[in-house]
Amino acid sequence: MSINAVDSKKLVEALLGDLRLLSQEAKKKQNHVKESAETGVVRIRNISTASVYDTVLITNLRAACTELLHPLVLACETRHTRLVQIALQGIQRLVQHRILSGNGATIVTNELWALVEAECEELRVLQTVPPLVSSELVVTGNTLAKCIVMCFRLHFAKDPIVINAASAAVRQLVSTVFERVIQEDGIFSSELTVVNTSGGRPSPRAAPPTLRPCAADAYMLFKDLCLLINGEAPIWLVGIQEMTRTLGLELLESLLKGYPSVFIRHTEFADLLKDDVCPLIIRLFSPNVKAMHISSQHPSSRSSNASISHYPPTISHERQSFPISMRLVRIVTLIVQFYQNILHTECEIFISTLLKFVDGDRRGWQRPLALESLHRIVASPELVKWMTESFDCRPNSTHVLEQVAVGLSTVVQQCLVCTTFSSDQENEVDRSQEDGGPGFLTKGLWVPFVDKLTAKKTLLLDSLDRMDAVPIPEGYVISRCCVALCDLAQSVYMTIDKLCMPDENSENGSSEAKLEIAKVAYANSQPSILASIGSLLAASTDEMVSDHLFVCLTTLIRAGCRVGADADLHRSVYVLAIMSLPSPSYLTQFAGIPPPSPLSKREVPISEQVFDLEAWPSTAQVTATGPPCPCPVVSTELWNKQVLLTSKNLKAAQSFIAAITSHMKELKDLWYLCMATCEHLSWLLAMRPTQLGQFERETRDEHSNGPTVVTNAALKDIGHLSSTIDKVAPAITALPDDAFLSALDALIRLSDESLAVAATGRESSLFPLAVLYRVCSLSLTRIDIFWTKTSCHFIKVCNHTSVSMRDWAAVALTSLAKHAIKSKTSMDGKNQQEMIISSLLALCSIPHIQVRRRQLDCVMSLMQTDGSFLLSSSWPNVIQIISAIIDNDTGCELSLVRQGYLGLRLVSSDFLQSIPFNCISGLVEAISQYSKQNTDQNISLSALTLLWTISDFVYRKLESVGSDASESVWMVLYTCLSESCVDSRFAVRKSACQTLLQTVTAHGHALRSAAWHNVIWQIMIPLLDKVRSQTRCASTEKSNGELIMHHSRDTEQKQWTETCIHTLSAISKIFNSQRKSLLALSDFGAVWEAFLGYLDWAACYENAELSLSAIRSYQEVLLGKISSQTLNVNSHEKSNGSESAIDVIAPELPQAQWVESWKVWLRISRGLARQGCAAMANSVNAETKSIASTPRMNSSTSSLTSLAPGVYVPGPSHLTAILHIFPSLFDKVAKSITVDDLKYESLPAVLESMMNVPIPSEQAPFVLPSSSTHLTPTQEALLEAVKIVFVECTISGTSLRPAIPDQIRLLLKFASMATQRISPNKVAPGGQKSYVSFIPQETVKEFYLIQRDYALTTIVPFSEYSLRIAIEFFTSTAQYPDVANSLIAIDIIKFLGEPLYMKYTCISPSTWKLAASSLMSVLKTSIPYARQNPEVFGKLWSAICDTMERWLFTPNKSNRLAADERKRDELMECQAVEIIRSEMLAYASRLPQEDVQRLIGLLHRGSISQIDSTDVLDSHTQRNELAKACFDALLMSTDGAQADSEEEDNRGVLGNVAVTSLLQRCTQVMADFCRDWSAAGDLRLPRSRILEIISALQAVDSLIARLARDPRMTELYSQLVSLFPAVVDVMPCCHADAQLEQQLIKTIKSYQTLFLLQNIPQSSV
Secondary structure: OOOOHHHHHHHHHHHHHHHHHHHHHOOOOOHHHHHHHHHHHHHHHHHHHHOOOHHHHHHHHHHOHHHHHHHHHHHHHOOOHHHHHHHHHHHHHHHHOOOOOHHHHHHHHHHHHHHHHOOOOHHHHHHHHHHHHHHOOOOOHHHHHHHHHHHHHHOOOOOHHHHHHHHHHHHHHHHHHHHHHHHHOOOOOOOOOOOOOOOOOOOOOOOOOOOOHHHHHHHHHHHHHHHHHOOOOOOOOOOOOOOOHHHHHHHHHHHHHHOHHHHHHOHHHHHHHHHHHHHHHHHHHOOOOOOOOOOOOOOOOOOHHHHHOOOOOOOOHHHHHHHHHHHHHHHHHHHHHHOOOOOHHHHHHHHHHHHHHOOOOOOOOHHHHHHHHHHHHHOOHHHHHHHHHHHHOOOOOOOHHHHHHHHHHHHHHHHOOOOOOOOOOHHHHHHHHHHOOOEEEEOOEEEEOOOOOOOOOOOOOOOOOOOOOOOOOOOHHHHHHHHHHHHHHHHHHHHHHHHHOOOOOOOHHHHHHHHHHHHHHHHHHHHHHHHHHHHHHHHEOOHHHHHHHHHHHHHHHHHHHHHOOHHHHHHHHHHHHHHHOOOOOHHHHHOOOOOOOOOOOOOOOHHHHOOOHHHOOOOOOEEEEEOOOOOOOOOHHHHHOOEEEEHHHHHHHHHHHHHHHHOOOOOHHHHHHHHHHHHHHHHHOOEEEOOOOOEEEOOOOOOOOOOOEEOHHHHHHHHHHHHHHOOHHHHHHOOOHHHHHHHHHHHHHHHHHHHHHHHOOOOOOOHHHHHHHHHHHHOHHHHHHHHHHHHHHHHHHHOOOOHHHHHHHHHHHHHHHHHHOOOOOOOOHHHHHHHHHHHHHHHHHOOOHHHHHHHHHHHHHHHHHHHHHOOOOOHHHHHHHHHHHHHOOOOOOHHHHHHHHHHHHHHHHHOHHHOOHHHHHHHHHHHHHHHHOOOOHHHHHHHHHHHHHHHHHHHHOHHHHOHHHHHHHHHHHHHHHHHHOOOOOHHHHHHHHHHHHHHHHHHHHHOOHHHHHHHHHHHHHHHHHHHHHHHHHOOOOEOOOOOOOOHHHOEHHHHHHHHHHHHHHHHHHHHHHOHHHHHOOOOHHHHHHHHHHHHHHHHOOOOHHHHHHHHHHHHHHHHOOOOHHHHOOOOOOOOOOOOOOOOOOOOOOOHHHHHHHHHHHHHHHHHHHHHHHHHHHHHHHHHHHHHHHOOOOOOOOOOOEOOOOOOOOOOHHHHHHHHHHHHHHHHHHOOOOOHHHHOOOOHHHHHHHHHOOOOEOOOHHHOOOOOOOOOOHHHHHHHHHHHHHHHHHOOOOOOOHHHHHHHHHHHHHHHHHHHOOOEOOEEOHHHOOEOOOOOOHHHHHHHHHHHHHHHHHHHHHHHHHHHHHHHHHHHHHOOOHHHHOOOHHHHHHHHHHHHHHHHHHOOOHHHHHHHHHHHHHHHHHHHHHHHHOOOOOHHHHHHHHHHHHHHHOOOOOOOOOOHHHHHHHHHHHHHHHHHHHHHHHHHHHHOOHHHHHHHHHHHHHHHOOOOOOOOOOOOOOOOHHHHHHHHHHHHHHHHHHHHOOOOHHHHHHHHHHHHHHHHHHHHHHHHHHHHHHHHHOOOOOOHHHHHHHHHHHHHHHHHHHHHHHOOOOHHHHHHHHHHHHHHHHOHHHHHHOHHHHHHHHHHHHHHHHHHHHHHOOOOOO
8 A cells, every 4th residue: 555745754753752751751750761762753754854855755764663663662662651542542543554574563563462461551552453453564474473472361440341242352463364364365365475484383283284374374263262162272372371252152153253264274273173173163162161261271370260250150051051052153154154065964963953942842042043044044046956966956965945944844833832821711811902012812822922033133153242141021922933934935925936947058957957856845744834834824813924825825825836746836825825725624614625545544634734814813813704605515504604705815815816817827726616605705795796797795784784794994905806806817828729728718618607596596606707707808819618617607607597697797798809800819800799799799688678788889999999990891790780670769778779779870981982882862861861850859860960971971082973973962951951941940050051051061062063053052041031020929928848958058949049140150151151152153153142131130130149159150151250349249358469359361342242231230230229219218208108107116226227127228248249340341342432431420420329229227237448558348449440440541542531510529529428417317337328307315426426436446547538539539530631721620629628617627637638738739739730721720810719718617626636736737838827927928919819818808817816814825716826827927928019010900909908918907906905914914915926026016017117118108108107106015015025125126216227217208108
């Protein structure tokens, strides 16, 4: 082993540290040690310095080993504790790093010996010796012996710690010596260098010269151990004072167990075993040997008295001999296990000795000890093979295996013999029940079972640390024997399996010899094992123990089957069989099966040998009770006798069935025994076969009096047992032909016995029939072997009087026929089919209905699964069977009729190819016959379905038979179906309609034009006429039939409506799928118009379901597919992009038909709206009459639209569906319609009327707005339609632009819904108007809240969205002349005045705010254009003034607004004032003077702050910002008036008006301020009031300054002079605010300028 750089440096540092520490500790008294240590330090340093590489360093240290050891040895010689510890530590370092040489090792050994002699640091010595010996081969020969002797001597030290350490050191050294031998032999390491010792050895006391050094040391060690154990003086281990025999035996055992290769490879060691060890063991086994002790062979040894005193004088010889005997038995076991080939005779002697120990006379621990050893021996298959091959197979040799088996069996029999003479055996039973554990209960004896015993887990052999035997548990001996016998059986089986395993390299003679050895092993062990296992099973009371015993018994059966021991196998199978049944005599008494005869006259019958259950008490749980399975060979009196089946029997049954299923091939003549046993088991456990031949527990009612009673505890085991029985049939299937037929004969024999029993009227077993069927079903590949035999037997059983047997036979035969028809066998296919079908035909002679039903089921199954496999010669017989059932329809029960129809349907659907085409008419007649029968309506419906199959078949045959023949068949088929479409039964009508239209859709493209003309005008149109006529005149009375109908189909009217729906939908699909063929018709326009007429009628029919379906059919026939939104009209979210549009391209259609479709759309839309309005009018009239006659209305009346009973109104789904058609349809006809079609009287009126359709109260909860747009689907569709029209109108070059204002007016109509006030007698849910009059007072509040919530969620979002779109449309198209000249702007402004006037009284506050923003957008867009065209927009200015006046001075105010909200609203008004100022007053010259005067008046009115003298908290009535904005507008208007130099006349008028208004406003502000200031007293006026008067003073300053610039304004001068007193009146109030005081001073100073102007000559003129 190499030492790396780090380890070498650490070694040097550690050695230096040890030497320094040694020098320091020795400097006081041991000066020579100190000097030597210092010298060593210098030496190590020099070596470390001179060594360049680590390997050189280690080499140099090894060379200086003696010098390094010198200070350490000197320290040890001092016997000073501390110095010795340091020295030993240094020595251990040298040993660990392999620095020590051979001479150094000798020096160290001698010094350690001296320390041991001086009893100094014994523990550290023990820590040093093992590494010294184990590191390298530096310690050999006598030095090695000396080290071992040291450890032996320390084993007897005074300190317990030293004793334990010495014991471990001895074991380690002994193992090390033998490991050296293995290394020397090159087994584990080929690189080991053997160190040869110098000098010769004395020949008498030395190892043999043939051994190498390590082997020689081991040889001498082992020989001395034998001498020491035998009490003799050692030869090599000189100096051992004492050694206990137990330690020696343990060392001997460890060597024998750990190193068997040394003793087997070296003959010298083998001779030691034979000459020394074996005689020693035999001698120690002698009863005359006492407790011996080795006397001293060393001069300085302790006295022998001390060693003898190791055993106390009071300990008995038996206790003294237990440790020795136990260790001897362990060694014997090891010798037999590992060295039986080199110690042949000795092993036989040892086994015989062990068998003597298990003799019944032995007491105490000797018998258990020997049993444990024998258990380990028999548990080894190799040892079983060795015993058989070495002893039992030799003619004149002792049969050791047989003796071992007999010995164990004898112990079992002895343990089960009661030695107490108690007359009351119930005490033992009670004791077993009280004990509660596992055990064996036999005649008056209870023996407990000790569990968890194995060959490796022993009680006595592992007691190495005990001086006396542990207490033997009760029942330990029989428990150990039980486990040993089970292991012996397993070992025998493994031996047999290995011997019988085929070997390609072995010769035939060798294989026969191995087979003979296997047979001998089984023959010599099986009888004893069988007898013991049987006795133990009979006495066992525990399930786990019984399971192990059953496994053992199964193993014996497996082994017997492997070697072919027929007689022994019969006995084993019979034992397991009778253990599975209630009693040993059951098979003989109730089944007539005798037990196997004894092999010799000396043997007792097996049922009497080990099983006398009648005399032995049993504690097994009873699982089933009842009569035995009836057997015709025994007396009928025994059929009623009650027998008991226990849980132990169930366990045995499981093992029995598992054993026979695993070894079916070897049973030979035991078939009847095995099958009969299984039959009786299934009968006793009430397991009945299923139709598949499998077994399950028969379920009975709790009150039934069945013959067999099974407890609940057995249900789980029965389930497992049934699954095990199910494996019998597959096992039989795998047998060769001869054995297979033998098994079938046994089953048929049992079945015949069951038939004989059933003939007496008694219930018989179905087990033989079930297993026979199961076996045949699994063996269909060799049907030629068994079919004749089994089918004849089944047919015979079908004629039996027993119903169950007859039914079972019919099921079996028909099931086999179904599976056999397609099986691949060696037979010819034709012969195979004829053989099978002939068996089925034979059943026609049997008059029993159940047999005929099975026969018919089989034939139908053959057609379903193997119809294509049937040959042409077989079809007549098949059809004959089916026809016979159909012909007897009137005389047979309904089930047979149904089965017959199923056969007919199967032929019609699957085998039309096998039928000639000219037979189709007969097939159709048969189908018509079934469709017209009234026995079973389902058959009628199914018969109609067959016509679809025939139509498809005709289409496939079109090319081969021609178009004329095919079309003639189709016309007949379509005509029949159309007649069924108006059948009196709703279900038949529906099915006929679907079938007719599916066939036309699927195969219509194969029809020619003439055929299509006939289909349309002779079938489709008349069908629609009939359906419409029947729908109109159908009764509305509820049906009183036996069947309970759903409320949606409980009247004839509803059923015909459903028929109409299906008819229209299907014909729509035909028009789409066959559009190309229909377009080829010359009168397609008439066809299209006629069909749209039916859709128009259905869409406006007073039935919601029919109307909606017609609309969807209309959409489908136009666009090809119903859009996703139409299918879900109440969807919450609108799809994006094209997902909501048509998913496919619209079908081809001429433009004339598109225009016709547009007209139909308008008619349908008007019709729906007209129905809604009419329904509302009728509802209001009905409510008025009802309330007039009744003073009070029901409080549960809906707050939405409450309709009179029976009044129909189209729902939102109808409107949404028709609106979803509009985008695609309008796109097709947009180029073909005129602008008149889009005027308000046409399309917008239709859309408006659709919006006014009321929502029924029961539908309102389901009309939910979208989460994104907050609009309902109907509202979204309406707006989408308006948008589409608008986009079309804005296209460049279009002639539809004059219709844009009409679309905007429509949107304004929609927007006006948000301004309708909610009152108890007028509601508009979603724009739909409904009137509920005369509502009682107690419901007014509730009614109002409901309507308000509905309006907020549904009406307001739609109206506001409509207004936004209208404003967007206007702003984007205002420049179009058609739009501008229509004066739509005036309409918009007038409309906006209403929500602005309502303001806070609107349903939603967002409405008037949206109106305000919309107004400003409209004003910004329309005013510039109006200024340029004053002659056209003359009425615009007055409209603006009206709207602004209604908005700014509306009386509708809110008292619950926060200050910030009020400020935001006021800011919006200020923005409007700014637009008036900038867009209108700035261009006053272009506006009518009366309108300008009106605007100035509005500003003047707005500039007056509505101040309440008592309102000091600045409440909602104050609009300071608005007043300021108006005042600023007035002020700026005066500036504008003065700045305009081009139009002086107009300017003067505007200036005078503005100045007069402004001065009036200033006078009023100053007067009000002075009055309020005087009234306020100490209270301070609001800041806004101070700012207001400051603003007025600033305005006066501004006017004075303007007058100074233009003194000609004499009127202004006089007005300012008149205002001066009001200014002076403010002076007492100016102290209220410093800013006010400054402004007042400034204003008074400005008057100086005014007065100076008066003194200027002619300035005032």
